[in-house]
Amino acid sequence: MSAELTGPVAPQGAGVPRPEQGLPVAGPRPGTAHGWWWLGVHGGAGVSTLERAVPGGQDAGLAWPASAQSPAVVLVARSSANGIKAAQNAARQWASGMVPGVDLLGLVVVADAPGRRPRVLQNLVRLVSGAVPRLWEIPWVEPWRLGESPIAHLPKECAPLARDLSRLTRPA
Numbered sequence: 001m002s003a004e005l006t007g008p009v010a011p012q013g014a015g016v017p018r019p020e021q022g023l024p025v026a027g028p029r030p031g032t033a034h035g036w037w038w039l040g041v042h043g044g045a046g047v048s049t050l051e052r053a054v055p056g057g058q059d060a061g062l063a064w065p066a067s068a069q070s071p072a073v074v075l076v077a078r079s080s081a082n083g084i085k086a087a088q089n090a091a092r093q094w095a096s097g098m099v100p101g102v103d104l105l106g107l108v109v110v111a112d113a114p115g116r117r118p119r120v121l122q123n124l125v126r127l128v129s130g131a132v133p134r135l136w137e138i139p140w141v142e143p144w145r146l147g148e149s150p151i152a153h154l155p156k157e158c159a160p161l162a163r164d165l166s167r168l169t170r171p172a
Helices: 047-053 081-095 119-129 158-169
Strands: 036-040 057-059 072-078 103-110 135-138
Touching: 036 047, 036 158, 047 057, 047 103, 072 081, 072 158, 081 103, 081 119, 103 119, 103 158, 119 135, 135 158
Parallel strands: 036 057, 036 072, 072 103, 103 135
Antiparallel strands: none
């Protein structure tokens, strides 16, 4: 099952208020060949784990990548209140046109704890998902917390994420 569109696929521009704080914009490292950038919207979002679990992307290093050819970007956040609010700020930064030329593919929310997410956080994820093109959710994986290889313990939710990102970044 692929992620359905949850929000806009292009920035809305002037109608979207700019966030008070945004992520910096930095150029990508030269000579890299990959399908997309993983953009952690806060430290500890889970980018390095996703980079190993879902091959094809590269860590953007907590800054929007800028390049001549519209870079494909996937936001990554933990499902904590601070993580989701950081994702909301990054989505507003993109939607307001502060990061021109970026092809935002969506948001990956990585569980910050085992079990069901509290309703207030679930509602916040739903709200933020309306500001990004797609939402993917990765559950809590205890072996990842213990430092075990992400490849050895892939949750089933990684397969549709990998398929979607490969399809979305395939050259035309």
